[in-house]
Amino acid sequence: MKALVFQGPGEVAWQDAPDPDVQDATDAIVRVDAVTLCGTDLHIVKGHVPDVEPGRILGHEAVGTVVETGADVRTVRPGDRVLISCVSSCGRCRFCRERRYGQCRGGGGWVLGHLIDGTQAEYVRVPFADLSVHPLSNAVDSFDAVLLADIFPTAYEVGVLNGRVRPGDTVVVVGAGPIGLAAIRTARLYSPGRIIAVDLATSRLEAASRMGADAVVGADDGPEELVAELTDGLGADVVMEAVGAPETFEMCTRMVRPGGRVANIGVHGRPVALHLEDLWIKDVTITTGLVDTCSTPMLLSMMTAGRLPTADLVTHRFALGQMEEAYDVFGRAAETGSIKVALGGPRHTEVTAAPLRVGASA
């Protein structure tokens, strides 16, 4: 098969790789029909995730068709179309029993495209298939469902649920990348009073408006002043950090009201200051989290019912064999305007036409 293989910092290649086979009785082999790239993949390519060794096939988000199952797999069979979750689950360890799959100690957690070969390939071995894939109904398009592999559960669980968004709340989302945008959309499920999006890029702020932000503001255009103005100087009820930078995390802790919640979603690679000299007196709650994907069945139900529009997040579509081009377009988001890039379709076919730009619609 062909797969996107990490060569070491700075380099990936779409090349021949051995077809995966069933190694454990709980495995499924899935043919990849739709796959996306994540900001985390870009971190890996830059060499920021040292656990990922050269030779690893990247990717942790996909939709595909089961082609083979191990003897112990009960819930899916060859021919089933499934969503592959970014987090696998052994189902037996103490964390899995609490539905905290991200913390799995039994061989699951975030392993795909990290500790084992991932989904940016023609075929992938998914461990613990019964708990790590979700069968899809015909009502759901593969290129919509693939957004439920990572970004929607992450935004909803680590942002909206940890931040305990309530009706009437003023919610600030700092960072309007795919995660921040999905946080805006899922925060709306709770009827907040207003959602304010903060980003550096105009294209991202425009996308935030389409996703349902009531106000958008450039990170350099006084977001703290705007939040103060809109909340009578009190601060926001909920502030979500969806960038992963010291300055944005610190800004979030300055924008929260006394008694409010700061939900950190961003992955931080550098030390971040926690200003307890200011915060100790404010009764704030600060949460951190790795996605568990325990909300995926609920999000999937919403999507199946047509109540979770997502298509406007996929800005560029490619054939699977255009993986390197997709990395280039996704990696230069500021210039290309990409939000999520998705690949799939003809196998072993190099499509030379310019990438299809899917028009955004609210």
Ligand SMILES: NC(=O)c1ccc[n+]([C@@H]2O[C@H](COP(=O)([O-])OP(=O)(O)OC[C@H]3O[C@@H](n4cnc5c(N)ncnc54)[C@H](O)[C@@H]3O)[C@@H](O)[C@H]2O)c1
């Ligand atoms: N906790 C988890 O389980 C989990 C899972 C997946 C991703 N993440 C993390 O969530 C974060 C967001 O992911 P993404 O895919 O949307 O990333 P992204 O890089 O596509 O988006 C980040 C956005 O932040 C904006 N930004 C950068 N600097 C800024 C600043 N100073 N002020 C305001 N905005 C700024 C960028 O313009 C961009 O739109 C990343 O750190 C990612 O690694 C966390």
Ligand SMILES: [Zn+2]
């Ligand atoms: Zn991801």
Ligand SMILES: [Zn+2]
């Ligand atoms: Zn487990």
